[in-house]
Amino acid sequence: MAEQKGKQSAGGKDNNKITSRAENYSDWYLDIVHRAGLAENSDVRGCMVIKPQGYALWEKMQLGLDGMFKETGHRNAYFPLFIPKSYFAKEEQMAEGFAKECAVVTHYRLKSDPTHGIIVDPEAKLEEELIIRPTSETIIWNTYRNWIQSYRDLPILINQWANVVRWEMRTRLFLRTAEFLWQEGHTAHATQIEAEQETQQMVDIYRRFAEEWMAMPVLVGPKSEGQKFPGAVYTLCIEAMMQDGRALQAGTSHFLGQNFAKAFDVTFQNEKAQREHPWATSWGVSTRLIGGLIMTHSDDTGLVLPPRLAPIQVVIVPLGKNETERAPVIEAAKQLQQTLRSLPRQEFFGYQSIQAVIDDDYQKSPGFRFAEWELRGIPVRVEIGPKDMENKTCVLARRDQPGKEGKQMGIPLTGAADAIVGLLHQIQTNLFERAKKFRDSNLFYADTYDDFKKQIESPGFIWAHWDGTRETEEKIAEETKATIRCIPFNRPSEPGKCMVTGKPSAGRVIFARSY
Amino acid sequence: MAEQKGKQSAGGKDNNKITSRAENYSDWYLDIVHRAGLAENSDVRGCMVIKPQGYALWEKMQLGLDGMFKETGHRNAYFPLFIPKSYFAKEEQMAEGFAKECAVVTHYRLKSDPTHGIIVDPEAKLEEELIIRPTSETIIWNTYRNWIQSYRDLPILINQWANVVRWEMRTRLFLRTAEFLWQEGHTAHATQIEAEQETQQMVDIYRRFAEEWMAMPVLVGPKSEGQKFPGAVYTLCIEAMMQDGRALQAGTSHFLGQNFAKAFDVTFQNEKAQREHPWATSWGVSTRLIGGLIMTHSDDTGLVLPPRLAPIQVVIVPLGKNETERAPVIEAAKQLQQTLRSLPRQEFFGYQSIQAVIDDDYQKSPGFRFAEWELRGIPVRVEIGPKDMENKTCVLARRDQPGKEGKQMGIPLTGAADAIVGLLHQIQTNLFERAKKFRDSNLFYADTYDDFKKQIESPGFIWAHWDGTRETEEKIAEETKATIRCIPFNRPSEPGKCMVTGKPSAGRVIFARSY
DSSP, rough: OOOOOOOOOOOOOOOTOOOOOOTOHHHHHHHHHHHHTOOOOOTTOOOOEEEHHHHHHHHHHHHHHHHHHTTTTTTEOOOOSSHHHHHHTTTTHHHHHHHGEEEEEEEEEEEEEEEEEEEEETTTTEEEEEESSOOOOOOOOHHHHHHHHHHOOOOEEEEEEEEEEESSSSSBTBBOOOOEEEEEEEEEEEEHHHHHHHHHHHHHHHHHIIIIOOOOEEEEEEGGGGSTTTTSSEEEEEEEEEETTTTEEEEEEEEEEEEHHTTTTOOOOOTEEEEEEEEEEEEEEEEEEHHHHHHHHHHHHHHOOOOOTTTSOOOEEEESSSSSEEEEHHHHHHHHHHHHHSSOOOGTTTOOOOOEEEEETTSOOOHHHHHHHHHOOOOOEEEEEEHHHHHHHHEEETTTSGGGEEEEEEEEGGGGGHHHHHHHHHHHHHHHHHHHHHHHTEEEOOOOHHHHHHTTTSSSSSEEEOSOOHHHHHHHHHSSSOOOEEEOOTOOOOEETTTTOOOOESSEEEEBBBB | OOOOOOOOSSSSSTTOOOOOTTTOHHHHHHHHHHHTEEEESSTTTTTTTOHHHHHHHHHHHHHHHHHHHHHHHHHEEEOEEEEEEEHTTSSSSHHHHGGGGOOOEEEEEEEEETTTEEEETOOEEEEEEEEEESSSSHHHHHHHHOOOOOOGOOOOEEEEEEEEEEOOOOOOTTBSSEEEEEEEEEEEEHOOOOHHHHHHHHHHHHIIIIISSSOOOEEEEEOOOGSOOOSSSEEEEEEEETSOOOOOEEEEEEEEEEEEHHTOOOOEETSSSSSEEEEEEEEEETTTTHHHHHHHBBBBBBBBTTTOSSSOOOOEOOOEEEEHHHHHHHHHHHHHHHHHSSSSOOOGTTOOOOOEEEEOTTTOOOOHHHHHHHHTTSSSSEEHHHHHHHEEEEEEEEEEOSSGGGEEEEEGGGGGHHEEEEHHHHHHHHHHHHHHHHHHEEEEOSSSHHHHHHTTTTTSEEOOOOOOHHHHHHHHHHHOOEEEEETTTTTTOOEEEOTOOEEEESEEEEEBBBO
């Protein structure tokens, strides 16, 4: 099909140039999203169109995550889009947390009107309004009531891939939209300890996915009370640093205690024939991860994709001035493409075959073709020219190291497929290491509130002491726009004093401005 | 996880017995859906919960279909759930066709009310109401307007996996629900002939999927004017016969002409620098296919799954009276499970590994365990008992041939994995042949309207002559509840006279009562 190269630009600027990160980080982000053909705003307020290149990334993310969910015994299911208003109201904290951003269905029919055309039929009003799910705890726990009678029915380990709606007022492609795609896991357990282990297991799966597939290093640990999911006892999260030093909450895993079981009157008979409420978890990641992926690796030339998530891993660009030069290089390109596709399927690539495209559009200059594929983030480019053909070799260029330093010349064509696979593995590792180095070099310490206020004006995360209260957290947020992102599991044991109140603190926590 | 075995029964009957098809076909269907743990009604009117076993079938269907879509150059994307009412009204036929079954969002916020609890905030009324998509032609063609400028932007070959809502008044699990899951392809082409070829290609992909994956034979051809999609120039369909002789529309591919391009003002510059409207197709299948799958193959013992769609292909049941007898057979079962999982991945299984489960729940009798897995439709059961172990053999039992005739004794354990794979292929073929034989033996002919009226009271499809008018079609539908299901491409060339009006007919068409 014809490629959609994103005709929209972030502003009214030159369509062929990406804004640099230094110039305007926010425009840079939108330029990448548009120019790499990932997504665009729709005419429906706050809703995005995920374009083929963006959706292919989401499919790869689903592949990686779904595999890990199933390896740990979870199965997928599907629950209704609609939540009756009365269910919604049953868990108070959650109802309060989401009430302000709910899309509400009130009618079920349109009709023709002689003067106004098609109108909503006033006679087709629902007895009870339906909320479009912003998250599915309520409808799912209402269903679990019928599924759970005995300890033998537990655990229930279910995940759902779905769309959800949260009526956000200020939206930004992938990062915050009224409708988005996600997965939401909802589990029920006979014991508290088992549910807490599940909460921990799932945040660890998110960490592994972020680090091993997205090559995005994350901090892992609980959220503060002020930042947890409404309805949760506590929330564990993975938190990443974007290239502008701001934080992105990339995934959350909630221990819900017995809150939803109680709200929906779900009980089971335990082994001693006593009735108990089961224990719950829920956990989710969304298309927001695509925003995180972009802001972790991409550069001023365009998108940079880690090989495990790249829908196309390799572009082969045959060169040559005329038909005589071109015919053999195109033939070699096709052979290499076929060899790559036929390699044994590796777990690393989610057991999919390696996808290589050939760009033989000779109407465009080599430089122009190179730039287009760099913009789209293809991890490895193979160049084959007439001189390479004489030597039966090719050139490999890495997207993560643009320019000469990332080029390997004289790779024998016979071994090129293996060399490419090796390079793809190397690029994956390099992207992670580079992002981790960046993140670690932007972790700062502040011991006084004055230092903190100065430091927070620069990019990066800040380790600081806090007294553990919601009041202090809110005061800091109001005064500095920084929030507590995470209380990392692996933080050093270092008691101290709150930088604001001077009260005792058990250890530093991570503050940052966030998306 | 604990298996959800479906505690609901269709009526108030014995929970452990499936109603037979002869007794009550409709109850039989619902018993299978419930007892095999495929789906259940939710508390939200007309919406179903797709349970893990049902959703796993949908995932397998997605795997097969998505592969074929991508092989033919299509890519997935995602468009908004919401359609502004004004877009909806732009294509008149479509608006009329769907107006009566639209869920409408009118508000975007809830609030707390001191007397009524949580209420819809009357101040948060949308300026323009949003329709939950019943199908996405309008929102997608509104988007394509910006994507299509030149013939170089064509074709656009896009598919979307999504949920849709049609407010049906009488619902039945999988077959007709208010919300369902589906895929919808939406393509744009520079020429009429290319769009018509696409329409044809996609119905052929549906035929192949139905026949090669679902083992469900289908008739292929256009719908009559009265049965086509509102907004289409014509609709091609695949039509299947269920075991009660009724028809199920299983997939449709629409040639939309320039209707949506004109309604949404989409034009492109052709190679001669003239502006033209592009040509469109759309095509879809839904979770309704799961209903079709059940009603094509299942029997009075439970679900019967074709191996290509079975999420679990094999159940291994170790036998033995005591620990001494059991230990070695369980060990052999584990080895066989591992061998099956490690076999080279075949295209036949969508490049997934073969899944075998071991049922070593010795608290249940062998017969009880066999029955449970027969209910769930697992294609092959492997029995390993102490005597088998002595001979290093096992017994293979086919789900498609319950009882002794489907058992193969004395299969050497060393070659069991290969024998099982061979058997899975055989079962796939057998299920298709059997269903085709059933379908073909229930195709009848009627030459007079009286014969037709008699014949239509018995199960099956009827080949009959019809004068090609909508009036006659409607008269027949009113008087007999039978509709024209398909005008098969491969119908014999046999001019005749309409059974109702005596006017000339170009050939017989297929009539049936349908789901």
